[in-house]
Amino acid sequence: MPYHIGARRAVMKSLLQSVRSNVREASTRNKCSWAGLGWPASQNAMERRYSMTSTSFLSARRYLGSQVDHPKRQQQTEAHEKDFLHFPGAKTTFTFSLEYIKEISEDPVPCYRLLNDHGDPIDGAELPEIEQSLGVKMYETMAILQTMDNLYYEAQRQGRISFYVTSIGEEAINVASAAALSSDDLIFPQYREQGVLLWRGFTLKDFASQCFANDEDSGKGRQMPVHYGSKKLNYITVSSTVGTQLPHAVGAAYSLKMAKEEACTVAYFGDGGTSEGDFHAAMNFASVLEVPVLFICRNNGWAISTPASDQYRSDGVVVKGQAYGIRSFRVDGNDTLAMYSCVQAARKMAIEESRPILIEALTYRIGHHTTSDDSSKYRSITEMERWKSLRDPVIRFRKWLEGNAWWDEVAERRLRATARNEVITTMVRAEILKKPPLSDLFKDVYDSVPVHLQEQEAYVRSTVTRHPKDHPSDVPL
Amino acid sequence: MESTALLQKLTAGMAFRGNPATLLSSSSASSHFARVQASAWPIMQGSRLRRLNVEATDLNANAFGTMPHSSTGLKIITKAVAVKTERGSTATAQQGHELLLFEALREGLDEEMERDPTVCVIGEDVGHYGGSYKVTKGMAEKYGDLRLLDTPIAENSFTGMAIGAAMSGLRPIVEGMNMGFLLLAFNQIANNCGMLHYTSGGQFTIPIVIRGPGGVGRQLGAEHSQRLESYFQSVPGLQMVACSTPYNAKGLMKAAIRSENPVILFEHVLLYNLKERIPDEEYVLCLEEAELVRPGEDITILTYSRMRHHVLQAVKTLVSKGYDPEVIDIRSLKPFDLFTIGNSVKKTHKVLIVEECMRTGGIGASLRAAIMENFFDELDAPIGCLSSQDVPTPYAGPLEDLTVVQPPQIVFAVEQLCKH
Numbered sequence: 001m002p003y004h005i006g007a008r009r010a011v012m013k014s015l016l017q018s019v020r021s022n023v024r025e026a027s028t029r030n031k032c033s034w035a036g037l038g039w040p041a042s043q044n045a046m047e048r049r050y051s052m053t054s055t056s057f058l059s060a061r062r063y064l065g066s067q068v069d070h071p072k073r074q075q076q077t078e079a080h081e082k083d084f085l086h087f088p089g090a091k092t093t094f095t096f097s098l099e100y101i102k103e104i105s106e107d108p109v110p111c112y113r114l115l116n117d118h119g120d121p122i123d124g125a126e127l128p129e130i131e132q133s134l135g136v137k138m139y140e141t142m143a144i145l146q147t148m149d150n151l152y153y154e155a156q157r158q159g160r161i162s163f164y165v166t167s168i169g170e171e172a173i174n175v176a177s178a179a180a181l182s183s184d185d186l187i188f189p190q191y192r193e194q195g196v197l198l199w200r201g202f203t204l205k206d207f208a209s210q211c212f213a214n215d216e217d218s219g220k221g222r223q224m225p226v227h228y229g230s231k232k233l234n235y236i237t238v239s240s241t242v243g244t245q246l247p248h249a250v251g252a253a254y255s256l257k258m259a260k261e262e263a264c265t266v267a268y269f270g271d272g273g274t275s276e277g278d279f280h281a282a283m284n285f286a287s288v289l290e291v292p293v294l295f296i297c298r299n300n301g302w303a304i305s306t307p308a309s310d311q312y313r314s315d316g317v318v319v320k321g322q323a324y325g326i327r328s329f330r331v332d333g334n335d336t337l338a339m340y341s342c343v344q345a346a347r348k349m350a351i352e353e354s355r356p357i358l359i360e361a362l363t364y365r366i367g368h369h370t371t372s373d374d375s376s377k378y379r380s381i382t383e384m385e386r387w388k389s390l391r392d393p394v395i396r397f398r399k400w401l402e403g404n405a406w407w408d409e410v411a412e413r414r415l416r417a418t419a420r421n422e423v424i425t426t427m428v429r430a431e432i433l434k435k436p437p438l439s440d441l442f443k444d445v446y447d448s449v450p451v452h453l454q455e456q457e458a459y460v461r462s463t464v465t466r467h468p469k470d471h472p473s474d475v476p477l
Numbered sequence: 478m479e480s481t482a483l484l485q486k487l488t489a490g491m492a493f494r495g496n497p498a499t500l501l502s503s504s505s506a507s508s509h510f511a512r513v514q515a516s517a518w519p520i521m522q523g524s525r526l527r528r529l530n531v532e533a534t535d536l537n538a539n540a541f542g543t544m545p546h547s548s549t550g551l552k553i554i555t556k557a558v559a560v561k562t563e564r565g566s567t568a569t570a571q572q573g574h575e576l577l578l579f580e581a582l583r584e585g586l587d588e589e590m591e592r593d594p595t596v597c598v599i600g601e602d603v604g605h606y607g608g609s610y611k612v613t614k615g616m617a618e619k620y621g622d623l624r625l626l627d628t629p630i631a632e633n634s635f636t637g638m639a640i641g642a643a644m645s646g647l648r649p650i651v652e653g654m655n656m657g658f659l660l661l662a663f664n665q666i667a668n669n670c671g672m673l674h675y676t677s678g679g680q681f682t683i684p685i686v687i688r689g690p691g692g693v694g695r696q697l698g699a700e701h702s703q704r705l706e707s708y709f710q711s712v713p714g715l716q717m718v719a720c721s722t723p724y725n726a727k728g729l730m731k732a733a734i735r736s737e738n739p740v741i742l743f744e745h746v747l748l749y750n751l752k753e754r755i756p757d758e759e760y761v762l763c764l765e766e767a768e769l770v771r772p773g774e775d776i777t778i779l780t781y782s783r784m785r786h787h788v789l790q791a792v793k794t795l796v797s798k799g800y801d802p803e804v805i806d807i808r809s810l811k812p813f814d815l816f817t818i819g820n821s822v823k824k825t826h827k828v829l830i831v832e833e834c835m836r837t838g839g840i841g842a843s844l845r846a847a848i849m850e851n852f853f854d855e856l857d858a859p860i861g862c863l864s865s866q867d868v869p870t871p872y873a874g875p876l877e878d879l880t881v882v883q884p885p886q887i888v889f890a891v892e893q894l895c896k897h
Contacts, residue, residue: 186645220678229677236644237677241668247637248669251599252645254638258597258623259646281634288629444679445714447737450765452812 113332119399128341142171147419156371169366172393176339184263188245200233208430221436243276253291264292272303283324286356300365305378321358333361334393437476579749581723585730597624600652636662656691657703671714688742699869707839717810719743723753728762767814773803776827791887826857858897
């Protein structure tokens, strides 16, 4: 080599050594990014392994025997190490020791939280600045959500609606994340995010209309209960298919990026949804395209009856972000303040730097998967009860509010009573309203009703005319 | 949208069996137009008059070879063999410009992207590579990487991405490198693309175009010879069109992009090098309309995509044998243009469907049912249907040719049907 090889080699060697020592330190300090890389403990160990390699980059002679301290070997080692090649697939240095990246790091990724289980701030934690009105509104929304979920669940059990999905245990994720977003952010929900919609302004009447599929439903009675959608509130209609909303969110973020809007898209999904192919491709796309999208995973530990241990073998969902080049957060999903602070920071990062962010919100699904599920069949009732009584996110936040003297028992009783009354009133009213008319059945398949659908509609109408008694009375024609 | 359909005859050189790639316009000077007013069809409803509102500038044997007893007052030509006519001055009378089908698609795409900044293309290798069939060549340099988006290999996901982008204001065009790969996108197309407009109560529209080459190619193997129109035809909310010539390729591409509905545009791998002269002025075709390729009296032949060219080749033989088939390129696979088809059936009373789909559950199967249901009384014979067999397409050339309907089979089928 033409230039000062000795000096360069010395610099590279010291650089490499400092890198290695940092890495070692980092491993011991449990920073997960390099953890498990397993660098050799010492120079001698590395040199001992040297005898296993066949050729080195510079040496013409292959055989150097077992002389550990041979100067030529030192040369070759250093030359090999500082050799840096730009492959199209990766740009990296070489190593001659056969090392693997561990399948799981020794220490799991720590979880960000600000309040403990009793609603007290953790010592040393920096709480986000929240005004009383915001805090109270968040709590009220969570409480109304709880009330609504419980009442609709019971309504389904009574046969008044066909189906319902509760978000019991995940109220903090829903409401706190919604509070940290702006109304311009486009939401791509899975199906357990009614709290987000409630925060944005979907009224109890709107919820009832959709669940009872009456003619006030903005979805015109075309979807199952809980498949809400509102263009006005930037909440894309729920589609039952798991994970398909993730690429949608990426595409919409791409459209926002093209339009240079100050907004991001937010996709919600569960731990089960991360097994779908769409999750992986969406993460990859978002990273490659550099679009502002938040991937919020509600890791509640259960996908119907499949526990998370059967869903993946990695340390949760947060570590999957790095595989796609995405910044990832792990946050306690039952801690309202932590959730709020995390989503706020993530949103800022996503929009300012036009990058995707993955947030894994750890929580527990206290309720059943849906009303078609009885989770006592696959998990113990005591486990569910324990989470409900000891780790309810709503109670936890309430304790913090009470600690700030922003809430009290009187307000609580009043809120719960009002909420219950309102939900029941809207439910009862929605139940008796008329269903969407028959003429809506064939609309919106296309932008205008084509001939063959007009014929089909005519046929249905003729059937109704022939058998008027069999036509339900609450379906206008 | 214009309702006139310009008829373009295919030039000589059809001696080669089935390879449209060789249909380079060697005698382009002899191409002529015959204009058929599609709006004339309503007049014909219920009537069995043979009066066609056809203005012919010039008809020669290459185009139609009409029968001597035609009552239309057209110039009667008896020769059905393609001849090079001496029309030295035709060059100056030529209007429009000549191009290949993939260039026509590109032209349509270019015009729409220029007209509307929300139009973008999403697919594998569509950016600087220009697309595997060069449909988007040169466009990334013109419109930038964001509008000609190269994606990783995940069809379900980039189709989903396009759906999400469409719901938030863009008008994406998804290019499948081969239609068969869009089978991976079936979930997004069937569950979301066709459905979300309906299930959201009309709140969100999905003005997406999904396009790509399909059909049986030249020894591409079974996985690359899929005919997806049969799988997608049941999905409600989708519109499907198939192009077959540069003229209708450009027109349909533009119409699909402007449509508010999700449209699947089926192209054919072997038709990309088809050359034709198309008008200079801007035109947009109607997505739901079928194209009358050749008017006739004896039998209606319904076809689309590559089979149109096989049919026209068979027509030459049929004409020389004394038959007068009417050829309709149905173009709109979902919904069918039963109006044009019905008027034709009422005239000829016999139908032959020639398609490339598999026999079971193909477009022909649905079309037969629709015609039977609507025009049973008009039929003098059972509806004939020539389609590919229910086998995966083999690689070996001769075997592959046996799975695709060939002109001699079409001739034979017409002869059989006309016996009724």
